[in-house]
Amino acid sequence: MYPDTNAESIMLNWLEQSRRVYNYALNERRDWIKSRKCAVNACSLKSEYIISADTPYPNYYAQKRSLTAARKIISELDSVHSQVLQETLARLDKSFRSMQERGFGFPRFKKYGQMRSLSFPQFKANPVTGWQIKLPKIGAVRINLHRPIPEGMIVKQVRVVKKASGWYAMLVLQCEATIPDAIPTGTSVGIDLGLLSFLATSSGKLIARPKFFVQLQSKLKWLQRQLKDKVKGSNNYRKAQKQIARLYEHIHNTRREFHFLTAHQLCDGVGMIFAQDLNFVALGRGMLAKHCLDAGWGGFLEILGWVCKKRGVYFAKVDPKGTSQTCPNCGAHTGKKELDERVHNCSECGYITDRDVAAAIVVEHTGLTAVGQTVVLAVEVDCLGVPVKQQNPRGNSRESHTVLGTPSQ
Incomplete structure (x- = not known):
């Protein structure tokens, strides 16, 4: 991708807002887990982080509802496409499931600049038109299409990735075909x-x-x-x-x-x-x-x-x-x-x-x-x-x- 100055500044701002949402949601889950690490009759003599016992676990759906309410109050979050921030919460939820099911480590907070990708999970029409790709709230961005999209395939998702060598767009295509096992x-x-x-x-x-x-x-x-x-x-x-x-x-x-x-x-x-x-x-x-x-x-x-x-x-x-x-x-x-x-x-x-x-x-x-x-x-x-x-x-x-x-x- 070859974004102009305006499009690049928008994407950089979205990456930073996604990082803040990721860290806030991670801290919310960590505090809930931390408040339930020991029995009620075995709390630390010095200090213990306590959250009410009837507070539900902040899972993906609860945090997504909280995000909707926060977007009405915080203008920086409202400027970002809603599905981009929802995908950030889904990425955090996937990290916790990988920790429980696959033995991965506890998710870590992301420092400034460590969030490097934005996900657009849904498109009404094909966003790729020849030499450019049209992204929601960003507009048309010039691209170098490495290979044409095969006939009969539909672009379902786009992930924008920031690498050291520049910006890239990864397309997820859907096709009505079955591939038999070898x-x-x-x-x-x-x-x-x-x-x-x-x-x-x-x-x-x-x-x-x-x-x-x-x-x-x-x-x-x-x-x-x-x-x-x-x-x-x-x-x-x-x-x-x-x-x-x-x-x-x-x-x-x-x-x-x-x-x-x-x-x-x-x-x-x-x-x-x-x-x-x-x-x-x-x-x-x-x-x-x-x-x-x-x-x-x-x-x-x-x-x-x-x-x-x-x-x-x-x-x-x-x-x-x-x-x-x-x-x-x-x-x-x-x-x-x-x-x-x-x-x-x-x-x-x-x-x-x-x-x-x-x-x-x-x-x-x-x-x-x-x-x-x-x-x-x-x-x-x-x-x-x-x-x-x-x-x-x-x-x-x-x-x-x-x-x-x-x-x-």
Whole structure:
């Protein structure tokens, strides 16, 4: 989006009013919860925040009614489109539901400038007309439409986002169509995520891991030192802040592009993809947290699932337990491997291959078993049923596998 000075000032003011509404509603919920944290006969001897016992919980609907009354009194709120502020309350309600259902942390207050998006949930007509988009109470704003709206689709919602590189409008389209779920059929592939390589496939391919954040960490550190020496709130301080924000956005964009390219590359010529259902929260707090977060495995699996659905490829996550301790050739338990042990060497059948490739094959076998397909191990046995040791059926080193592509810089 390319708003003029007037439209930009209106949107910036709406962002600030949305932030104030968000913080007020959050404080109202926090006070209600705080007043009921202990029993009536066990209050603090020093002080206790008390709200009347018959006061109902300020949920989304109660706060929306309070917002309607406040708009009649406060002129700053009345200048904002009503549905934009209602969507702000809905965003807060979603945060509380995520805290209760998904184990997220308690919602935090937003500082000045931290509210970066406005949602317009309803339109009577198509707001996009060629080279501009028409927003309620703002008017027509010039845009660069990245791709035409498909015929038969209706624009239902618009989210205006303020990024370091400018303003963007995200369109939500509706179409009367049903997309059938992909059927597990065709060629299968299992993937194993890692740090030495971004991922390994059961077919023996390795994809190098680009270090998006680590490569630009020194530049980010230099910019943050420059910010430290600026007077807080000055023009130079805001310019340094914008430079840091643009660098973070560049890191995010390059990582996301790599994830999409890799996801499409995996979907070429296959009908089923299986991945490990890892605990990314725990990995993001461990010894290698910086590198795990830099790889962005959770975001990649979300993108991979979306790309698989778009291209008609069956995608499923399997239990990661024991994938690196099981021989993919004979199914024997090989014991725990240290992180520096990069080669899988089975003492039962003599199967030698890359550790990540072996784990990817086990993931593929587990996924095929879950969907009801037969898995045949490649182990050979003698006349007494004893496994015959094999010599390197898939290669004994990382160099014997194919490395896909090069990461975008």
